[in-house]
Amino acid sequence: MPSASRPASDRRTVLAGGAAGLLLFTLGGCDKLMTAREAREQGADFRNLTAQETRTLEAFGEVLVPGATEAGIAHFVDANLVRPHADCLLTIRYLDVPPPYGAFYAAGLKALDDLARASAGKGFADLDGAGAADLVRPMLAGQMSGWNGPPAPLLYLAVRSDAADLVYGTPDAFERLGLPYVAHIEPPTTW
Amino acid sequence: MTGARTDALIVGAGAAGSLYAARLAAAGKSVLVLEAGPAWKNEDLVSSLIWARRLRWGGPPVASGGDNPLGVGFNTGWGLGGAALHHYGTWPRLMPSDFTMKSDHGQGLDWPIGYDDLRPFYDRVQEEVGISGDADEEVWRPAGAAYPLPPLEQFAQARLVSAGFEKLGMKTAPSPMAILSRPYKGRDACIYDGWCDAGCPIGALANPLVTYQAAARKAGARFVTGTYVTRLIQGSNKGEVAGVEYIDGDGAAQRAEADVVILAASTIGNPAILLNSTGEGWDGGAANSSGLVGRYVMGHSIAAVYGFFDDVETQNYLGVSGAQRTNQDHYDKTSLGGGAFGSLQWQIGPATKPNDLLGVAMAKANLFGEDLTRFMDRAVHHMAVMFGFGEGLPVRENRVELTDAKGPGGTKLARVVHGFPAPSMKLWEKASELGVRVMDAAGAADPWSGPPASAHLMGGTIMGSDSETSVTDSYGRCHDVANLFVAGPGLFPTGGAMNPNFTNHAVSLRGVEHLIGNWPK
Ligand SMILES: Cc1cc2nc3c(=O)[nH]c(=O)nc-3n(C[C@H](O)[C@H](O)[C@H](O)COP(=O)(O)OP(=O)(O)OC[C@H]3O[C@@H](n4cnc5c(N)ncnc54)[C@H](O)[C@@H]3O)c2cc1C
Numbered sequence: 001m002p003s004a005s006r007p008a009s010d011r012r013t014v015l016a017g018g019a020a021g022l023l024l025f026t027l028g029g030c031d032k033l034m035t036a037r038e039a040r041e042q043g044a045d046f047r048n049l050t051a052q053e054t055r056t057l058e059a060f061g062e063v064l065v066p067g068a069t070e071a072g073i074a075h076f077v078d079a080n081l082v083r084p085h086a087d088c089l090l091t092i093r094y095l096d097v098p099p100p101y102g103a104f105y106a107a108g109l110k111a112l113d114d115l116a117r118a119s120a121g122k123g124f125a126d127l128d129g130a131g132a133a134d135l136v137r138p139m140l141a142g143q144m145s146g147w148n149g150p151p152a153p154l155l156y157l158a159v160r161s162d163a164a165d166l167v168y169g170t171p172d173a174f175e176r177l178g179l180p181y182v183a184h185i186e187p188p189t190t191w
Numbered sequence: 192m193t194g195a196r197t198d199a200l201i202v203g204a205g206a207a208g209s210l211y212a213a214r215l216a217a218a219g220k221s222v223l224v225l226e227a228g229p230a231w232k233n234e235d236l237v238s239s240l241i242w243a244r245r246l247r248w249g250g251p252p253v254a255s256g257g258d259n260p261l262g263v264g265f266n267t268g269w270g271l272g273g274a275a276l277h278h279y280g281t282w283p284r285l286m287p288s289d290f291t292m293k294s295d296h297g298q299g300l301d302w303p304i305g306y307d308d309l310r311p312f313y314d315r316v317q318e319e320v321g322i323s324g325d326a327d328e329e330v331w332r333p334a335g336a337a338y339p340l341p342p343l344e345q346f347a348q349a350r351l352v353s354a355g356f357e358k359l360g361m362k363t364a365p366s367p368m369a370i371l372s373r374p375y376k377g378r379d380a381c382i383y384d385g386w387c388d389a390g391c392p393i394g395a396l397a398n399p400l401v402t403y404q405a406a407a408r409k410a411g412a413r414f415v416t417g418t419y420v421t422r423l424i425q426g427s428n429k430g431e432v433a434g435v436e437y438i439d440g441d442g443a444a445q446r447a448e449a450d451v452v453i454l455a456a457s458t459i460g461n462p463a464i465l466l467n468s469t470g471e472g473w474d475g476g477a478a479n480s481s482g483l484v485g486r487y488v489m490g491h492s493i494a495a496v497y498g499f500f501d502d503v504e505t506q507n508y509l510g511v512s513g514a515q516r517t518n519q520d521h522y523d524k525t526s527l528g529g530g531a532f533g534s535l536q537w538q539i540g541p542a543t544k545p546n547d548l549l550g551v552a553m554a555k556a557n558l559f560g561e562d563l564t565r566f567m568d569r570a571v572h573h574m575a576v577m578f579g580f581g582e583g584l585p586v587r588e589n590r591v592e593l594t595d596a597k598g599p600g601g602t603k604l605a606r607v608v609h610g611f612p613a614p615s616m617k618l619w620e621k622a623s624e625l626g627v628r629v630m631d632a633a634g635a636a637d638p639w640s641g642p643p644a645s646a647h648l649m650g651g652t653i654m655g656s657d658s659e660t661s662v663t664d665s666y667g668r669c670h671d672v673a674n675l676f677v678a679g680p681g682l683f684p685t686g687g688a689m690n691p692n693f694t695n696h697a698v699s700l701r702g703v704e705h706l707i708g709n710w711p712k
Contacts, residue, residue, distance in 0.1 A: 064559040065552075086228075086249025086269075089241050094265040094548050096255040133560060140557050157556065161546070164553075165241050168567060169546030177545060177571050179508050182384035183238035184392050 023079035036072030036079070036166060048081040048102050049074060052123075056109045057159065059125035063132045064156075065163035073163050077105065091161035095154055104150050104158075111149025118146055197221040200434060200449035202420045202464065205273020206692055207678035207699045208455030209399035209407060214703040216410035223447060224412060225437055227419040227456075228270030233400060236276075236390030240547035243389035246270065246277045250419055251598045253459055257589070258610030259645060261490045265548055266648050267457060271416060272390075272399045274457065275692060279387050279513035280369040280396045281538060282322055282693035284313050286522055287333055289534070289687035292585075296524060298532070299585045300487065300684035303656040303665040306333055312697035320397045320696070321375040324367035331519040340372045344383055348505040348575035349515035349540030352498075355633025356518050356537075363539060366514040369397035369693070385542025387512035388549075396511075418445075421600035423452065423477050423675070425470030432477070432675045435464075438599045451674045451711060453667075458488065458648035458681040462591040463605040465652070465662075467598075478669035478677075483662050485591040487653050489686045490645040492611055492619040494579035496626030497554050498635025505575045507543045507551070513690075514538030514578075522688065524582070527621040532614035533582030534688035535622050543576055554641065575635060579622035580646065582688045584612045591651050611643075619643050647691050649680040667702040674711040678702060 022033035025044035034044065046054055054074045061068035080090045085099035092101050112135070116124040120131055127135065138144055139156040149155070167173055174181045199215045201208045204226035216222045227250045237243075248267035255263045268274030287306035292299040314336040323340040326332055342365030353363040370387075371380045381395040394401035408414070417440035424446060426433040434448035454461040462485040468477035476484050518537040521527055527535065545551045551570045558566050583589075589610065593603040611619065623640035630638030655661020658670035667682055669675040678699050680691040 064563070066560060066564055084249075085252070087245060089244050091244070091548065093244050093247055094262060096260060096262065096264050098252050098254065129560075136559060160552075160556070160559065161548075164546045164550070168552055169239070169241055169544070169550075173545065177567070179545070179571055181238075182382075182386075182509075184382070184384060184386055185234065185237050 023076070025075065025079060036076035037070065038072075039075040039079070040070070040072040044075060046074070046078045049078045049105070052113070053106060053109045054078075055125040056113050056123065057105070059132065060109070060112060060136070060159055061163040063129070063136055064160045065167045067167040068163035071166035073166055076166055077162055081105065090158065091165070092158045095158060097150070097154060097158070107149045108155035111147055111152075112155070114148060115144070115146055196448045197223045198449065199223070199451045199453060200225065200447055201453045201455055202435060203273060203454070203456035203460060204271045204399070204404065204414055204416070205268060205455060205457065205679075206275035206399055206695055208273070208453070209403040210696060210699045211453050211455060211678055211703045212407035212412040213403040213410060214700070214707065216407050216412040218707045222407070222412035223449065224414045225418040225420055225435070225447065226271060226414060226416045228416060230414075230416040231270045231272055231276060231390075231400070233392040233394065236392040238384065238386040238389055240388055240544055240550065243277060246390060251604055253604065254594060254606035256606060257608040259643065261488070261607055261609045261645055261648060263459065263607055266646060267459065271404065271414065276398045276400065277388055277390045278398070278692060279511065279541075281513035281690045282367050282369040283517070283536065283689045284333060284335065285309075285687045285689050285694050286331070286534070288522075288524065289685050289689075292524070292685050296532070300653065302684050303654055303661070308665070309694070309697045309701065310335055312700045313693065316693065316696040316700055320369055320402050321371050321378070322367050322369050323372040325365050328364035329367065329517070330362060330364070331522055338367060340375060343368055343370060343372050343381060343511060343515070345515050346383070346506040346510045346540065347503060348507050349510070351500050351503065351505065351635075352539050352575050352577055352629065352633050353516055355629040355631070355635070358632040359629060361518055361520045361629075363516045363518045366517045366538060368511060368513060370511055371395045381511065383510050385509055385512060385544065387542070388547070419599055420456065420464055421467060421598075421602045422464060423468040424448070425473060425477075426674075429470065429472030430671065430673055432672050436600060444600050451676065451706065453676040453678055455678040457679060458651050459591050459605055459607060461677050461679065461681050462651045463593070466593050467602040478662055478671045478675060480658055480671050481660065481662060483653065483660070485651050486587050486589075487585045487650040487684065488589045488591055488607060488609055488648070489583045489585050489650040489683070490609060491583060491647050491686065491688060492581035492615060493644040493646055494581065494619055494622035494626050495554070495576065495641035495644060496579065496623065496630055496638065497574055497576050497641070498630035498633065498638035499569065499573045500575055500634070501569070501573050501636055504572050507574055507576065508571065510540060510542040512542050515540035521625070527618060527625070529617060529621060530614060531617040531621045533584060533618045535582070535618065536580045536688040537577055537626070538580060539577040541576060541578065543574070545571055575630070577626060579626055580688045580690070581615065581618040581622050582686065583645075584615045585650060585685055586612050589650070616643070647680070647686065649683045649686040649691055652677045652681040653684045654682045655684065666705040667698070668706070676702065676706060
């Protein structure tokens, strides 16, 4: 059963990293706690997403919320997809998509890529800005002809929220927006 | 293993379970509480809406469907404190008219008790927990003791939007909040940082860790986390429960026995356990001779309304996640007309952080790219927001049911099926229109309303006066099983337009005191 059976001590390790705004990544064969941005900068391995999915996710995230790629959206999503459902930090938890969520992201990103290839002859990540925006615009309303994947509105909302988490939801982001973070318990390092 | 047989076994360490545990332990009963989720502590309540997601239900998946699916992932909790660990502390009372819907209007359901039966329990709970508000200003409020604490501080967006209500001849008042405006009973006062959704580690917001759970532990109640209850064990006959089966922290199936079992495992968890329980004469689950276990599940619709005040810093990131002010001028169930039915409560000026489901970026989910960037730059400083909570008419078709998917210990996983009946959708539509008019009157630029959404989980194990039309009596005792109790908003036959947790506490206090005075033989 999903993690109700996991001993509390395992959970404490995850939480200790969590409080610091860190996720577990593998770099040069060693596990290391890093922010998603650092993981991207340092080229940490992906554990769940394929190279193709990573490219599509970064491109899609960037179209939705400018800044998402550099903020490490692909590493953020990847690191959370290997966590048990109970420890997953992605908004998809709120969208009532059944776990495990890896299959949802894989099928959704493939559907987006397939649609790009069918309509423009190239993968989503290779579209220019206007072409990508045209493909994304009808997603929320679910008005997608030729879409062959999980509900497009859910994919749109999930990835848009992942991107918004990193670009707007961190202490750094608050500072950029001119908002006081005013934490009770401040994440000790930023992402 | 959880050790020896106890007087009382409580399933779920959330709002209702914690109150039951505190009172039963104080009455000298041995109490064991089995909780599926982790042993959260105040230090785990990191101020971040990203990390807050760990606090939501993380056990066996629950599916959600129907025309208006209830947001199960968002509206549930798990671990010590349950959903109440990260709830927003908006604590209005139900109105007398909520208890007599069927008698008054010929639709929906009646409660087997009236407001006057609950009033003393509301009064006592608010004194124990601490509610901040202004009873005189709340002109709609039913009779009851004044709040023990003055209202919370108000920030710009609440003042701006309230002016719109006044322009339209309507009134606003500070929202009654189970959040301390002053230090109270050893707990600190609120610092208005707006992180309530992530849980309040200073205990200014009445989460169970700092209210009834603390009292329960002191009185000797034992809480065991990581224990997922799968089903009830039948006693010597169908009218008796002997205990529960559960999966322990190592994944092994275990049993725990008690004289009395109290299901406080949430609006979804309670019917799931009942429906998964089998035994001689427990056809269709335990306590289900009515066929109503899982039926009449309800939520509140949400009309989300926004506007810009470009010349003013609206301070929308400050305050509390619940509400600063309220308006209840359209609480009368037919007051909005045009086919709308049900009560409406406005919650004005919730603290709105940039990200997350109720965050600024979601206020216009259709925007992306540079349009979103421009919107965010403007909205984080100049947007104001309010939510209209609309009553969902109780109907039998809305339900928690079991699916064919296999869960732990040979159980079947649950699914929630929900749709707002037409009069409830009309209410949402009318509320959205009214809200935009209010924003407009307040002088907001470009006011708009969002798509239909919902909040709160109620019903599914409704109370009533007999075993044909309800699952439990007014104290939460199952009609069919004398030593089995249900606690939580799942008992409500109607939910009004009011956030459920104050009524949950009042009903639980009434239930547990009755249980203590009438302990099953
Ligand atoms: C984001 C949010 C904001 C809210 N804001 C407000 C508000 O402002 N005002 C208000 O009045 N209400 C609010 N609520 C609703 C309020 O939190 C609930 O009504 C209240 O917590 C319900 O109490 P409960 O005891 O029935 O369930 P919970 O408090 O959820 O507790 C149930 C517990 O049972 C456990 N459990 C479930 N199944 C099992 C099982 N099989 N075995 C063992 N344990 C199990 C769960 O893990 C959980 O800990 C809010 C809820 C949420 C999610």
